[in-house]
Amino acid sequence: MSDEFDVIVIGGGPAGYPAALRAAQLGLSVACIDDWKNTDGSQSFGGTCLNAGCIPSKALLESSEWYHRAQHEFAAHGITLTGASFDLAQMQKRKNTIVKTSTQGILGLFKAAKVTPLPGHGRLLAAHRVEYTPADGAKRLLTGKAIVLASGSVPMALPSVPFDGGRVLDSWGALDMTEVPKRLGVIGAGVIGLELGSVWRRLGSEVVVLEALDGFLPMADQQVAQEARKQLSKQGLDIRLSAKVTGAEVSSAGVNLAYTDATGSHTLSVDRVVVAIGRRARTEGLLADNTGVVVNARGVIEVDAQCRTAVPTVYAVGDCVRGPMLAHKAKEEGVMVAELIAGHYGAVDYANVPSVIYTTPEIAWVGLTEEQVKASGRAYKVGVFPFMASGRARAMEAGSGFSKVIAAVDDDALLGVHVIGPMAGELIAEAVMAMSYSASTEDLQRIMHAHPTLSEGLHEAALAADKRAIDYPNR
Ligand code: FAD
Ligand code: NAD
Numbered sequence: 001m002s003d004e005f006d007v008i009v010i011g012g013g014p015a016g017y018p019a020a021l022r023a024a025q026l027g028l029s030v031a032c033i034d035d036w037k038n039t040d041g042s043q044s045f046g047g048t049c050l051n052a053g054c055i056p057s058k059a060l061l062e063s064s065e066w067y068h069r070a071q072h073e074f075a076a077h078g079i080t081l082t083g084a085s086f087d088l089a090q091m092q093k094r095k096n097t098i099v100k101t102s103t104q105g106i107l108g109l110f111k112a113a114k115v116t117p118l119p120g121h122g123r124l125l126a127a128h129r130v131e132y133t134p135a136d137g138a139k140r141l142l143t144g145k146a147i148v149l150a151s152g153s154v155p156m157a158l159p160s161v162p163f164d165g166g167r168v169l170d171s172w173g174a175l176d177m178t179e180v181p182k183r184l185g186v187i188g189a190g191v192i193g194l195e196l197g198s199v200w201r202r203l204g205s206e207v208v209v210l211e212a213l214d215g216f217l218p219m220a221d222q223q224v225a226q227e228a229r230k231q232l233s234k235q236g237l238d239i240r241l242s243a244k245v246t247g248a249e250v251s252s253a254g255v256n257l258a259y260t261d262a263t264g265s266h267t268l269s270v271d272r273v274v275v276a277i278g279r280r281a282r283t284e285g286l287l288a289d290n291t292g293v294v295v296n297a298r299g300v301i302e303v304d305a306q307c308r309t310a311v312p313t314v315y316a317v318g319d320c321v322r323g324p325m326l327a328h329k330a331k332e333e334g335v336m337v338a339e340l341i342a343g344h345y346g347a348v349d350y351a352n353v354p355s356v357i358y359t360t361p362e363i364a365w366v367g368l369t370e371e372q373v374k375a376s377g378r379a380y381k382v383g384v385f386p387f388m389a390s391g392r393a394r395a396m397e398a399g400s401g402f403s404k405v406i407a408a409v410d411d412d413a414l415l416g417v418h419v420i421g422p423m424a425g426e427l428i429a430e431a432v433m434a435m436s437y438s439a440s441t442e443d444l445q446r447i448m449h450a451h452p453t454l455s456e457g458l459h460e461a462a463l464a465a466d467k468r469a470i471d472y473p474n475r
Helices: 016-025 047-052 054-072 088-113 171-175 191-202 222-234 327-341 370-376 391-395 424-436 441-446 456-464
Strands: 004-010 030-034 115-119 121-126 129-133 140-149 153-155 183-187 206-210 238-240 244-251 254-261 264-270 272-275 279-281 314-316 355-357 362-367 380-386 402-408 414-421
Touching: 004 016, 004 121, 004 327, 016 030, 016 088, 016 115, 016 140, 016 327, 047 054, 047 088, 047 171, 054 088, 054 171, 054 191, 088 115, 121 140, 140 327, 171 191, 171 272, 183 191, 183 254, 183 264, 191 206, 191 222, 191 272, 191 355, 206 264, 222 238, 222 362, 222 370, 222 402, 222 414, 254 272, 314 327, 355 424, 362 424, 370 380, 370 402, 370 414, 380 456, 402 441, 402 456, 414 424, 414 456, 424 456, 441 456
Parallel strands: 004 030, 004 140, 030 115, 140 314, 183 206, 183 272, 206 238
Antiparallel strands: 121 129, 129 140, 153 279, 244 254, 254 264, 355 362, 362 414, 380 402, 402 414
């Protein structure tokens, strides 16, 4: 095998593998190095997202949601089910099969596109040189005309509650539990805390979420955040804000978490704890000294808007660079740099990155929150349409939540769209499209939406922004 490539990609997650595939599509010779290690010691491509993130979490969210519906919603449909129970081993088996199919799919794509997969560790030595160390330890020197760094991220640790793989888990451990803990503590009411907290709550755990901040989902529109907190609390997620964890006592019986809040000091006794306080870029072992690539004080690789590092032939994409740690953002960056390397045009529209939280109800948004628009001083109008006024949502027994459109008064531009409700993650795609094409509120108002669909809610919210909603009283 040649040790010379047009492009060497280090990291085979949602940033790296699309970069490799797109570069190969454009006629370049490409190798992709990845050192992901599964719990059985095997390697698989796909990074955090496919192996231990987006895909396994959504598999468990789906299974636990079905169980929840069987218990709590079938009766409303007139379906009688007695003695509903679940088999966690089967749920985990299903999840693991989905992960395996997904990760092996990447190898299939690599084969079809003639990308050379290199399982093992990669280290950038200089502008064009990479040291590759496979599992047998026999190092090889590779050269690439261009190098793409796509090393991703790892969970942040909380020094006062260190991960132990048993009682104190990271998000991967939380996805792999083989029994339902009676009492589960979650540190961090962010995306992972709420998604995985929901999974185990639906399966019967008493879940307490400790969040250090005094606000809930501060990055989301606060009208949405308020509704989310109400709905999640109704489901039994005990979310405690301003809770600062100060220590943990781990024993064979469980974990005693010490925390303080505005009312004083408390102890929370749980069987297991999931620490989900954010992730950090992974750059350890990635760069030799003096490569010229700049890593900032937070360990993030410095890049420009087109993901170029300080070294002209070296790019960096995905979670290891600035911006939201999202798989779709990572993928667009990977594709962009492949196109740039091949001499084509490439750009990412960072203003219109959708965010989705896969709780029930789902939460999704694109653009600015009402708080951000207010702070900008620009005159704005808001249209809200609740799902309880949607015939389709009612037919689905999914009438909670709403769609919200925020638009500028002066030129009618869409500034932000927020949905909390059924299939919000799918519905937001229309808003992303509209905003990407600089559509106005009137454009959205004039587009015909099929009836009865959930997407009518977005249409009606756009109409409501001008007090012309048809299916709900205008305010
Ligand atoms: P990663 O996916 O972390 O991949 C990096 C890869 O590079 C890894 O395989 C790593 O082993 C390898 N690597 C690192 N350094 C080296 C080296 N020196 N040599 C060789 N290989 C190396 N995002 C969403 O958009 N939607 C979701 O629903 C979602 N759900 C999530 C759920 C959970 C529980 C978690 C933890 C994350 C979730 N995310 C989600 C975030 C998403 O997983 C990340 O944003 C995404 O995986 C980032 O892709 P990446 O390629 O930059 O990094
Ligand atoms: P996050 O940033 O979403 O949330 C972390 C939360 O922990 C924050 O609310 C923060 O205030 C809190 N926190 C921080 N330190 C704390 C402490 N000491 N005690 C208590 N609370 C503390 O991070 P995450 O949930 O770990 O997720 C990591 C990344 O993975 C996110 O950037 C997210 O974008 C990505 N992700 C995305 C999805 C999705 O797109 N659906 C799903 C899961 C993860």
